[in-house]
Amino acid sequence: MPHPRSSDAPALSAVGLQKRYGAEAALDGFDLEIAAGHVHGLLGPNGAGKTTAVRCLTTLTAFDSGTAEIDGLDVRRSPALVRERIGLVGQFHAVDDALTARQNLVLFARLSGLSKAHARRRADELLAAFELAEAGGRAVSGFSGGMRRRLDIAASLVLTPAILFLDEPTTGLDPRGRATVWQAVREIAAAGTTVLLTTQYLDEADQLADRVSVMDHGRVVAEGTPADLKRQLGGDRVTAVIAEPERLDEARDVIGRIVGGVASIDADTRTITVEVADGARALAPIVRALDAAALTVDDLALRRPTLDEVFLHLTEPGAPTEASDIAPTAEEAR
Structure with a gap:
């Protein structure tokens, strides 16, 4: 029984x-x-x-x-x-x-x-x-x-x-x-x-x-x-689509300097991506710095990491193979 x-x-x-x-x-x-x-x-x-x-x-x-x-x-x-x-x-x-x-x-x-x-x-x-x-x-x-x-x-x-x-x-x-x-x-x-x-x-x-x-x-x-x-992948990300593809390296350096981090380039989409610690407050300084450098921006957005990115990170070759249990949120702990 x-x-x-x-x-x-x-x-x-x-x-x-x-x-x-x-x-x-x-x-x-x-x-x-x-x-x-x-x-x-x-x-x-x-x-x-x-x-x-x-x-x-x-x-x-x-x-x-x-x-x-x-x-x-x-x-x-x-x-x-x-x-x-x-x-x-x-x-x-x-x-x-x-x-x-x-x-x-x-x-x-x-x-x-x-x-x-x-x-x-x-x-x-x-x-x-x-x-x-x-x-x-x-x-x-x-x-x-x-x-x-x-x-x-x-x-x-x-x-x-x-x-x-x-x-x-x-x-x-x-x-x-x-x-x-x-x-x-x-x-x-x-x-x-x-x-x-x-x-x-x-x-x-x-x-x-x-x-x-x-x-x-x-x-x-x-x-x-x-x-x-x-959240396991870190904080929010700012993505900036630069109009001039030949100036992507320059835009990356400008954005990285403003946020104090390393920005990445996707040349195919002309996109610069960087992780930011202070969310939406990071947008205004980035806009001012790009404007001061006379860099034209087609699009600027703040976004959270996606589950797609988590999935790719966890299942890519060389990723950890032992299970990690993510800590509960404060709400869950209550």
């Missing part, structure tokens, strides 16, 4: 997961913990082990060593009970193109053990929740990519899982389709379901995830809130 789950126990816990395919280590000491009711982003380049981690945690693939618990249940010892508590949306569509949207959902509900009447009611509820009611009687073969993805997610929620695994759910969707799926994920999390989201879209994790783990070479190399991970 599974042990009682304390109120503050994590919804998902994985410690030291190892999975090898021959000489290749798909997971190499994978650790992850997700608090109940949160959206957790799992990022990593192709081949980092994201999908393998999801397959192991959802009982589809046996891991070689380590421990994993889902909703207080040991994944190895109680796989059937774990499957009752999870939903999974993989990278490929699970719905049947020949069936209508309603028929697909009724089929999934019946396979989950619901009675015919209950299955029909649940299908109608999900169609309404995912704004597919008007298309419920149409064959899925005529659906757009975004509609199919919403139907996939709806099918995974037939029994309202404790944890929903979304493995790159918006790959191939246009911006409107992605936005629709994002809204669905927010509503699922607001209703109390814990979500593990793997994605290669950094803005997706930034928009949806409470915390983010960055994977590389089969293990987690950094974890924290999106804001904390960005």
Whole structure:
């Protein structure tokens, strides 16, 4: 029997997961913990082990060593009970193109053990929740990519899982389709379901995830809130687009001297970038110095580091391979 789950126990816990395919280590000491009711982003380049981690945690693939618990249940010892508590949306569509949207959902509900009447009611509820009611009687073969993805997610929620695994759910969707799926994920999390989201879209994790783990070479190399991970790269940056490409070196020296730091050049975009410690207050002195040097500026902006930059920094060759847990913010500490 599974042990009682304390109120503050994590919804998902994985410690030291190892999975090898021959000489290749798909997971190499994978650790992850997700608090109940949160959206957790799992990022990593192709081949980092994201999908393998999801397959192991959802009982589809046996891991070689380590421990994993889902909703207080040991994944190895109680796989059937774990499957009752999870939903999974993989990278490929699970719905049947020949069936209508309603028929697909009724089929999934019946396979989950619901009675015919209950299955029909649940299908109608999900169609309404995912704004597919008007298309419920149409064959899925005529659906757009975004509609199919919403139907996939709806099918995974037939029994309202404790944890929903979304493995790159918006790959191939246009911006409107992605936005629709994002809204669905927010509503699922607001209703109390814990979500593990793997994605290669950094803005997706930034928009949806409470915390983010960055994977590389089969293990987690950094974890924290999106804001904390960005702070790991330092402070704000000023970017200046210089009109005269032949004067980029001069502009770099002027800006670097004003802020007391080393500025970098992107010759292709005629952009000078420098980190600043005093945020927006750095803009006026830079403008005055460039004006005094008769340098023409096409654009000047203050921006924060992006999650894309964090991702590239953590997964570039030679980056640290041991996980670093970013310190909590003052708000989190309270």
